[in-house]
Amino acid sequence: MKITSRFRTGVLVQNGIFLALLLAVSVLVVFLAQQSNIKLDLTYSQRNTLTDETLALLQDIDAPIEITAFAFPDADGDMQSVVSKFLTPYQAAKSDIRVNFVDPREEPNIARQAGVTKNGELRIKINERSENLKSHSEQDLVNLIIRLMRFNKRVVVGLIGHGEGDLRGQGSRDLGDLAGQLTARGFKLDTLNFASGGMPNPGDNVLLIASPTSDLLPGETNRIKRFVDNGGDLLWFVEPNKTGKLDELADLIGIELPLGIVLDPGAKLRGLPSATFALAAHYGKHPITEKMESNTLFPHSRMIVPADDGEFRFAPLVEVAEQGWFESGDIKNATFDPKSDIKGPIVVAAALERNTKERTQRIVVVGSAFAFSNEYLSSLGNSDLALGMLNWLSGDEKLISIAPKSRVDLNLDLSPLAVSLIVNGFLVVLPLGFICAGGLIWWRRRRA
Amino acid sequence: MIFTIAHKELKSMFSSPLAWVVLAFVQGVIAYVFIGSLNGFLIAQAQLARTPNAAGLTEIAIVPMFGVGQMLLLMSIPLLTMRLISEEKRNQTMAFLISAPISMTQIIVGKFLAMATFLFLILLLIACMALSVTAGGTIDSGLLIANLIGLFLLGISFAAIGIYISCLTTHPVVAAILSLAVFLGLWIINLASSNPESWLNVVSLLKRFEGFMNGFVGIADVAYFLVITCFFLVLSIRRLDSERLRA
Numbered sequence: 001m002k003i004t005s006r007f008r009t010g011v012l013v014q015n016g017i018f019l020a021l022l023l024a025v026s027v028l029v030v031f032l033a034q035q036s037n038i039k040l041d042l043t044y045s046q047r048n049t050l051t052d053e054t055l056a057l058l059q060d061i062d063a064p065i066e067i068t069a070f071a072f073p074d075a076d077g078d079m080q081s082v083v084s085k086f087l088t089p090y091q092a093a094k095s096d097i098r099v100n101f102v103d104p105r106e107e108p109n110i111a112r113q114a115g116v117t118k119n120g121e122l123r124i125k126i127n128e129r130s131e132n133l134k135s136h137s138e139q140d141l142v143n144l145i146i147r148l149m150r151f152n153k154r155v156v157v158g159l160i161g162h163g164e165g166d167l168r169g170q171g172s173r174d175l176g177d178l179a180g181q182l183t184a185r186g187f188k189l190d191t192l193n194f195a196s197g198g199m200p201n202p203g204d205n206v207l208l209i210a211s212p213t214s215d216l217l218p219g220e221t222n223r224i225k226r227f228v229d230n231g232g233d234l235l236w237f238v239e240p241n242k243t244g245k246l247d248e249l250a251d252l253i254g255i256e257l258p259l260g261i262v263l264d265p266g267a268k269l270r271g272l273p274s275a276t277f278a279l280a281a282h283y284g285k286h287p288i289t290e291k292m293e294s295n296t297l298f299p300h301s302r303m304i305v306p307a308d309d310g311e312f313r314f315a316p317l318v319e320v321a322e323q324g325w326f327e328s329g330d331i332k333n334a335t336f337d338p339k340s341d342i343k344g345p346i347v348v349a350a351a352l353e354r355n356t357k358e359r360t361q362r363i364v365v366v367g368s369a370f371a372f373s374n375e376y377l378s379s380l381g382n383s384d385l386a387l388g389m390l391n392w393l394s395g396d397e398k399l400i401s402i403a404p405k406s407r408v409d410l411n412l413d414l415s416p417l418a419v420s421l422i423v424n425g426f427l428v429v430l431p432l433g434f435i436c437a438g439g440l441i442w443w444r445r446r447r448a
Numbered sequence: 449m450i451f452t453i454a455h456k457e458l459k460s461m462f463s464s465p466l467a468w469v470v471l472a473f474v475q476g477v478i479a480y481v482f483i484g485s486l487n488g489f490l491i492a493q494a495q496l497a498r499t500p501n502a503a504g505l506t507e508i509a510i511v512p513m514f515g516v517g518q519m520l521l522l523m524s525i526p527l528l529t530m531r532l533i534s535e536e537k538r539n540q541t542m543a544f545l546i547s548a549p550i551s552m553t554q555i556i557v558g559k560f561l562a563m564a565t566f567l568f569l570i571l572l573l574i575a576c577m578a579l580s581v582t583a584g585g586t587i588d589s590g591l592l593i594a595n596l597i598g599l600f601l602l603g604i605s606f607a608a609i610g611i612y613i614s615c616l617t618t619h620p621v622v623a624a625i626l627s628l629a630v631f632l633g634l635w636i637i638n639l640a641s642s643n644p645e646s647w648l649n650v651v652s653l654l655k656r657f658e659g660f661m662n663g664f665v666g667i668a669d670v671a672y673f674l675v676i677t678c679f680f681l682v683l684s685i686r687r688l689d690s691e692r693l694r695a
Contacts, residue, residue: 023679029671030672033668033670033671034668038666039659039666040665041663042594042665043590408587410493411505411585413584414583414585422577426482426483426576427476435472438466439468441465442465
């Protein structure tokens with residue numbers, strides 16, 4: 001065959017067309033495969049894959065989710081890669097999840113503003129509401145998102161008019177700081193004054209009675225009792241030494257509030273101003289306190305005792321004064337008197353539950369007027385505890401429980417013989433064997 | 449016929465010391481990483497058991513082998529593919545192959561199969577190391593399988609690119625340097641594509657391998673590796689065909 005220049009051009013053109021077609025087919029295949037989005041998760045118990053509940057929830061959310069991750073590399077490894085690995089499946093399921101990394105060592109102000117205390121902590125923001133997440137678990141993240149979305153529109157209503165701590169107030173015994181934290185997390189707040197307003201609907205509201213200093217009128221007490229009787233949720237901070245004519249309410253929910261104060265001599269040793277400040281380090285087994293890691297401070301607290309016959313299930317939340325006692329007499333130069341006083345630990349906060357026709361009624365009683373007031377909210381873990389209580393009270397029935405993914409490969413117990421076989425076999429014998437084989441072949445070929 | 453070529457190619461590969469040295473080097477480095485991370489797991493074991501959502505034995509001791517394995521493939525595959533075609537040209541044996549009653553497709557696929565067998569051997573060594581810990585515990589075998597699949601796909605893509613570059617020149621050393629340069633370029637793409645939305649992630653071979661390292665076998669990723677492999681094999685066949693025409 002004669003090769004002419006025309007033939008060459010023909011071949012060139014043909015080659016060009018072939019290359020273009022090949023490229024087009026390749027790009028098409030890659031593009032189509034990219035659309036399929038099928039990914040098999042081969043790990044044990046599909047560890048990388050989100051549960052159906054989570055996926056359904058993410059589908060439900062229209063608003064974008066902004067996540068700020070406070071992470072930096074430390075002795076345990078690169079936290080940034082841990083965080084991005086944790087968040088990748090969520091980003092794959094919902095395209096408008098934006099993740100932004102902040103190194104708290106470089107921008108300490110942003111981290112402090114966000115209240116970050118742990119490497120790897122996430123700040124999740126939806127619809128201008130935000131909350132921090134310390135653990136990297138699917139259940140915690142999902143429930144946090146549910147809380148931020150506030151699918152149920154329940155309102156926390158603070159009673160005022162009897163010298164109660166006011167959700168809008170800035171005084172030392174008011175609750176303005178707590179209200180600020182609640183609003184940031186999507187809670188709706190309101191106040192109730194019996195002089196001007198009627199009783200809220202029990203199904204839609206959590207009533208907050210923050211230690212009235214003057215007595216309620218009998219009619220007002222009756223309205224509160226009716227609210228609770230009809231299944232309303234209640235958060236009650238009890239004033240020391242008086243109940244503001246609410247003893248009937250205590251009877252109704254099946255608790256006793258003996259007069260007196262908790263004394264904790266250990267507290268004074270720890271630098272607190274007096275023995276009337278009690279430190280709580282032990283928490284009951286309850287959804288409110290299961291995540292509590294830090295201690296909490298209970299100033300001027302009183303004891304809560306379950307009454308013998310109650311419709312409500314009583315669960316102690318906080319126990320204080322392990323070395324102290326409950327003093328029923330005068331607190332000046334008080335000493336423990338086994339006849340009238342009760343030895344610690346003393347329960348100063350409790351949760352109560354009762355099943356009504358439609359739902360589970362929830363009540364929390366705190367034996368301190370000041371623990372969550374502006375003055376002490378920022379002490380130790382007090383604000384975490386307060387938020388835990390309100391989260392539970394505004395009880396999102398939608399909160400889901402996702403079992404942690406099980407793993408098979410958490411234990412390794414190698415005998416010394418096995419270790420030595422692995423180390424010597426793989427690190428010494430095999431590589432040396434390959435080198436020797438190569439050397440032998442080279443030597444034989446040289447001789448041949 | 450393809451298998452005859454693959455067999456001949458493997459024989460010549462293992463009758464030169466190079467393949468053995470590569471094998472020894474790869475085994476030594478991977479074993480070193482494996483034993484180091486195994487030791488790390490043994491030390492951290494008690495603490496990990498208490499941490500929720502902690503990484504397990506497979507992730508801590510076995511997956512790092514694949515992390516270093518991809519870099520070792522990146523460095524060693526050019527050494528193995530460099531002489532596949534270019535040496536035939538240099539030794540003037542290409543003329544025999546071309547005039548033999550076999551198609552260019554058979555030559556290229558045969559040589560590619562030889563490379564794939566060599567890769568399989570390396571994966572076998574890694575799998576043996578991974579399975580050795582079952583003497584004292586269980587491993588997440590699914591995660592191991594995903595990693596093996598991923599590294600094999602990455603390896604054959606590298607091999608196909610290496611074979612094509614070997615077709616382009618008559619000097620094996622030039623082929624090796626060129627392949628290494630291309631692979632390093634691919635690696636740099638991976639470093640540059642830190643933004644998850646970047647189009648570089650779609651292109652980057654190593655980025656796609658990361659999914660396998662986490663236990664995912666994605667259709668898109670498998671397809672991408674296979675397309676890259678086929679693309680360069682077809683180009684190689686075309687190249688040899690057009691050379692035969694010219695000869």
